Amino acid sequence: MDLTNLTIPEIRSALTSRRASAEEIVRAHLVKIEERDREIHAYLTLSPERALAKAREIDHLVASGAPLPPLAGVPIAIKDVILTRGVRTTCASRILDNYIPPYDATAVERLEAAGACLLGKTNCDEFAMGSSTENSGYGPTRNPHDLERVPGGSSGGSAAAVAARLATAALGSDTGGSIRQPAAFCETVGMMGTYGRVSRYGLVAFASSLDHIGPFARTVRDVALVLRTIAGRDPNDSTSADIPVPDYVAALDESVRGLRIGVPGEYFAGLNAEIADNLQKGIDLLARLGCQIKSVRLPHTEYAIACYYIIATAEASSNLARYDGVRYGVRSTGYRDLREMYEKTRNRGFGAEVKRRIMLGTHVLSSGYYDAYYLKAQKVRTLLARDFVQAFEEVDAVVTPTSPIPPFKIGERIDDPLQMYLTDIYTVTADLAGVPGISVPCGRTRSLPHLPVGMQLLGKHFDEASLLCIAHAFEQAGGFAAGS
Amino acid sequence: MALTEKDVRYVAALAHLELTAEEVRKFLPQLDSILDYVQKMNELDTSHVEPMAQVVTSASENPALRPDVSRKALTPEQATANAPESAAGYFKVPRVIDRER
Numbered sequence: 001m002d003l004t005n006l007t008i009p010e011i012r013s014a015l016t017s018r019r020a021s022a023e024e025i026v027r028a029h030l031v032k033i034e035e036r037d038r039e040i041h042a043y044l045t046l047s048p049e050r051a052l053a054k055a056r057e058i059d060h061l062v063a064s065g066a067p068l069p070p071l072a073g074v075p076i077a078i079k080d081v082i083l084t085r086g087v088r089t090t091c092a093s094r095i096l097d098n099y100i101p102p103y104d105a106t107a108v109e110r111l112e113a114a115g116a117c118l119l120g121k122t123n124c125d126e127f128a129m130g131s132s133t134e135n136s137g138y139g140p141t142r143n144p145h146d147l148e149r150v151p152g153g154s155s156g157g158s159a160a161a162v163a164a165r166l167a168t169a170a171l172g173s174d175t176g177g178s179i180r181q182p183a184a185f186c187e188t189v190g191m192m193g194t195y196g197r198v199s200r201y202g203l204v205a206f207a208s209s210l211d212h213i214g215p216f217a218r219t220v221r222d223v224a225l226v227l228r229t230i231a232g233r234d235p236n237d238s239t240s241a242d243i244p245v246p247d248y249v250a251a252l253d254e255s256v257r258g259l260r261i262g263v264p265g266e267y268f269a270g271l272n273a274e275i276a277d278n279l280q281k282g283i284d285l286l287a288r289l290g291c292q293i294k295s296v297r298l299p300h301t302e303y304a305i306a307c308y309y310i311i312a313t314a315e316a317s318s319n320l321a322r323y324d325g326v327r328y329g330v331r332s333t334g335y336r337d338l339r340e341m342y343e344k345t346r347n348r349g350f351g352a353e354v355k356r357r358i359m360l361g362t363h364v365l366s367s368g369y370y371d372a373y374y375l376k377a378q379k380v381r382t383l384l385a386r387d388f389v390q391a392f393e394e395v396d397a398v399v400t401p402t403s404p405i406p407p408f409k410i411g412e413r414i415d416d417p418l419q420m421y422l423t424d425i426y427t428v429t430a431d432l433a434g435v436p437g438i439s440v441p442c443g444r445t446r447s448l449p450h451l452p453v454g455m456q457l458l459g460k461h462f463d464e465a466s467l468l469c470i471a472h473a474f475e476q477a478g479g480f481a482a483g484s
Numbered sequence: 485m486a487l488t489e490k491d492v493r494y495v496a497a498l499a500h501l502e503l504t505a506e507e508v509r510k511f512l513p514q515l516d517s518i519l520d521y522v523q524k525m526n527e528l529d530t531s532h533v534e535p536m537a538q539v540v541t542s543a544s545e546n547p548a549l550r551p552d553v554s555r556k557a558l559t560p561e562q563a564t565a566n567a568p569e570s571a572a573g574y575f576k577v578p579r580v581i582d583r584e585r
Contacts, residue, residue, distance in 0.1 A: 300528070306522040310522055331569070346502075377525065
């Protein structure tokens with residue numbers, strides 16, 4: 001039995017039948033990381049002592065015959081923008097090279113309370129700004145399915161770790177697609193709940209009105225198990241919603257027959273032919289499963305990237321003002337006064353993409369430009385959110401491609417920021433509207449080297465259950481199983 | 485509207501970023517093309533549209549309010565543990581106020 005290949009229910013049954021101990025499961029992952037992560041580079045920091053301590057705790061529970069918590073012995077990876085008490089958290093930025101958080105993010109605390117074993121922290125684009133994990137201050141992560149290619153981003157390390165069996169599940173963060181797009185590129189399942197569904201306490205802020213924490217796993221059931229654990233009201237995050245969390249796992253077995261699924265033409269116009277082909281097969285499968293496929297309109301989609309890159313950078317320029325070499329992180333040397341200390345610290349500590357976004361955000365908020373850019377973008381955001389409200393009067397969910405292109409080669413797009421931004425076209429809309437989204441594997445491209453394609457499902461506010469149910473039925477019926 | 489190197493330096497100063505001459509040259513066309521692209525929003529008439537600052541869902545009624553009671557917090561030592569320079573639970577920074585010359 002390959003202990004790195006197990007799903008969460010399989011881990012549970014291995015533990016309860018005493019076929020494997022939690023310590024053996026964690027050690028198998030640590031060995032695999034040792035073997036494979038030199039080439040993939042999914043992890044920035046490992047926390048083996050913490051994982052093993054939790055595993056032994058679980059093994060004691062097993063030995064004593066006590067009931068096991070829901071994620072007992074599940075090896076997990078955490079994106080390095082999410083705080084872990086006592087475990088270095090860099091945001092993949094040199095400016096936080098030595099940062100040791102004094103507390104855990106709520107999502108991390110809940111996962112460990114549920115028995116999960118924290119293997120380490122995963123690579124990402126610096127401060128989650130990017131679509132390829134190439135913007136990491138510590139070098140890129142490689143796609144486990146093709147080492148020449150990017151794993152997507154910004155949560156590329158989490159997606160690659162799950163795809164390469166270097167973790168059973170992982171947490172990522174999604175501000176403009178940073179969970180769903182790498183999930184698609186690495187052939188895993190990735191989900192972003194409704195804004196407010198999962199507490200952001202302990203998530204390092206990038207764009208606070210758009211940031212989400214969410215899970216990656218190799219099956220929809222595992223994603224549902226992790227989401228059920230981390231979702232729900234947290235007094236430490238005033239934007240976390242006080243709405244009961246339904247049993248997402250029970251929802252998986254509901255029937256999808258009769259559910260109305262909308263196909264927005266705006267997301268398919270001019271689409272890469274191979275991705276369009278896979279999506280059509282995916283939609284046909286949903287129809288065979290008894291879903292009612294309807295055409296819907298999301299008419300403002302073409303303005304989403306413009307709107308997103310104004311709002312996200314404006315919020316980022318404000319959130320990242322705190323990195324000034326005073327309270328945490330690396331302080332530069334060779335300054336004459338306070339202002340020079342700030343400027344040298346920030347210019348040496350931040351990478352090019354972070355500086356570009358801070359510049360853009362500062363410009364659009366600056367005197368004389370605020371109305372033309374920021375206020376305008378906030379109004380366009382209203383129109384984009386309304387598009388979804390109207391569409392969801394007619395359908396229960398919307399199906400789209402996750403990414404307009406398959407995983408691209410490392411270095412291929414890094415020199416043209418605007419072209420990189422445009423790859424987020426199908427994912428930023430859900431963050432702007434605050435609706436939940438999931439990406440599930442939808443086969444491989446026909447031509448060599450047969451790259452992963454993701455199908456995205458978007459749903460109504462707080463209706464994660466329907467998305468999980470549809471995604472689960474699709475996964476079970478499609479032969480589009482994750483992994484290789 | 486085309487950005488100039490002067491604009492880039494002005495914004496960098498607002499953002500407390502000391503850009504090199506090479507960075508200014510590199511960022512100028514990139515920022516310019518992004519700002520040019522976002523003009524696309526002007527195709528939309530938004531004169532009667534309310535701005536949206538936050539996703540507000542009907543169920544989150546006053547989530548920000550909680551009883552005004554003191555709670556456990558980080559100690560000054562914990563709070564300053566990551567500071568590049570600190571002493572006795574305070575952050576240390578270069579002199580801010582100049583003495584008279």
